[in-house]
Structures are given as C-alpha cells and as structure tokens.
Amino acid sequence: MTRTHRRVRLAAAVLVTAAAVLLTGCSSGSSTKDVAQGASAPAATATAPATASTGATASPAAPADPASDAVPSGPKVPQDELTPVTGSFTKKEKAYLTGRVPKGTDPAAVLQLGQETCDRIASVAEVDEDAAIGGIITGQIGGAKGAVIHLCPKQESILKAAETGFADGSYTVGAKAKAGSVITPGTYRALTPTKDCTWTVGTKSGTAHKVTVTTAAGTFGSRGCFAWAREG
Template structure:
C-alpha cells in the first residue's frame, strides 16, 4: 500500500522540479556544490512507485539455504535496461559541462541516442527526494528506499549525494512488506515504519510452524523480534520494518 506521506512528498517535489527545470544548480546545494546542472530535455522523472517491491538485503550467517523473495542484485543502482549504452568518453551535455562526479554517475546509464542531461536530472531529483524526506522523518526516508518508492536511491547516493549513503545502507537491512525467507531472513529486533491501520505480520519456523503472529489497527509503530529459528517472515500493510540496534 502506498505510503500517504510519500504521496504528499511526491507532489511537493514534483512542483519543485517543475519550477527548477532547465535552471543551473544552486551553488549552496550540497549535492551540486561546484557542479553545473545542465538543462534536461529528456523524459519526465518518474515519481514514487505505487507498489512496495521487496528490496535486496545482505545474507545472514544463520540463514538456511534456499531462495528468497528478496534476492535481487543491487548492481549499485545502474540501469538494467536492454540496449547499447553511450560510451563514457562520449557522454557530453548539449550545453555546459559535466563534473567528474556527474560523469562517473552517468557511466553505463545513458542509452544511445538519449540526452545524458535527462538521466542526470533523474539522479539529482532522487537526491532531492532523499534530502526532503530525511529532513521530515529519517525513518520514512529509509523505508522509502527499502520499499523502492524512491527508485535508484543506491545509485544516486553512491554517485551524486553521498551524504545520504547511510539511508541506503540501513535500508539494506530493512524489510518492506512481502514475504522474506532463506538468505534474506536475519534475526533481530525491528520496528515498523508508517504502518497502515491494517498492519499484520507472521513469523514461521521449520515446517511452517507459527512462531508469532499479530496485527495492529492503530497505525502506530510496533516492534517485533525475529528469532534465529525463524524461516519465513511475512508482512502486510506495515510498509517497512527497520532494524533496531546493531546490524552485525
């Protein structure tokens, strides 16, 4: 279920993007310090996804063998789109110049024939979303990365706004709504982020034995413990679960 806070943020950021389209980056902006933002002539930047796809996560030493619903490779956020890409030495804007940091971000991301400034703007607006959300509520920002509501957050943080890398790192240990099992399942304490009034969860062990299950209709954050004996964790309507304490 779409997070209403994220939906509101998307409206605010879309308005800001329209107002700033085609302008140069603000020199006081931490993401754009020393960089010239070229005008984009490509497609509009996608908004937050309506669904909550399961995010990839580091494996656990205690995890059992088997596939999981969270086993996709992060590939450092670079595009998986089919088709040839523009060689890095041929990535140049129609006007102005790209900084070294911007050119590094654009490597292997620009399809042939596409304006690289449009690809760069997508990454810059992802950084804008991260900055907006972390100021409003850090947990919601991490949850938005974990659920995929902010697409390519790992790529943007890794290349354009490294000050938000901590959000991506924490999101790698979070659980979005869905079913998690096998190598993606890690024991520990977790808290729900922006749950709906229809938040429910279930933890099962070997043979499908129920270890714990509960629901909440308050819309307030709840805490759970995933034991080492857990084999499957299923969450619905809770948006995302963030780790408590150490994540070692």
C-alpha cells in the first residue's frame, strides 16, 4: 500500500467516525439536521475517498457550495425568542442561531449541530487538513460557513481554503465561478486523491495532482481526485 493510499484511507476513516458521532450525538431528528447542516446540491458529483474498513469507494456525496451556508426557507424563531430551557446563549451563539431556527425547533438542538460541525472540522484537520478542506468542498462536512464564522473562528483557514475549491465533476472555465457549473482559471491541487485520479482540461488529459486551468481551455473535468483547492 502506497503512502498516498494510506493517507486517503486514514482521512476517510476520520470522516466516517466523525459522521457517526454526529449522527448518534443528535437527538433532534433528521429534520433538525437538515436545518442546521443542509446545503443545495450543485450539478457536479463528488467522489469520496475509499473507506478504511473495506477499501471500497464510498457512495458519492452531494457537493456543497462552500461559500454558502444554506438555511431552509420558512418562518424562523425571532432573535429575541432564542432562549434555551436553562441558562442563556452567548452573543456569538445567538448570532449563529439568528435566522437559522425554524418555528417549533429547539434552538439548543440547532446550536448543538453547529458545535458538532466545528468539532468534526477540528478532528479531521488534526489528522489531515486536506481531508477537512475536501470534506467541506464536497459536502461531507455541511453547514461549515456559519459554524466557523460564529462558533469556531480558529478554523477560518480551513474554510477559506475550501471556498477556493470544487469537487470532482464537469465544469466550464470562466471569470465568475458558480457552484457546480463554472470554475475560475488558476492552478489547483487535488486533495486526498485516489490512485485513479484523472482529469481533462479542454482536450488535454492527465493524472498529476496539480493542474493549471485556463479560460482558453474552456472546460475541466475530473474523477477519483475527490476535491481541488486553489494554489496561492
């Protein structure tokens, strides 16, 4: 087993473990999870790293726009009504919850999910920062933007790197990026790629884990590379 393959499997194992903790630690049900961590799924499809237990390719995750922090529509609990059953929220916690808690939902449960997102980013980044960045890009770690800004600003460098990237998929190269359809020109580095990582820029194909994408190329596509982050 190569060093790169071991690194991919280790990073994937942390993502899987963190996901298990997130699911078992939340008692508010799937609807609350969707509220706190949901994000729209753009057209591109992400390819997840191999799982540590079997080495097989995991089910593709719907990639998220890392620059967004989507919250479902509908009536929300007013800011002045955001109070826990006991105690009180801090200023930062209330800022995170404002406009994020649907009517009839316990704000403490939504806050817990935001805190668990922060914990998940930190635990993955401790093993491999690239895996944490890629997890945000692909949507394996959802709801990252609001959580990082309000609850764990120490992870802002991870979020900033994710905001420059995109998941495996097919894209048009243009001056203005749009989640899931258009990427900006530049040099990008593959994050935790598999041994089958391949890409195509215009009519040129390759397997290197760093690629320069130009407007003249017109298109870019990749598979098995997991996610890409911009260099520099």
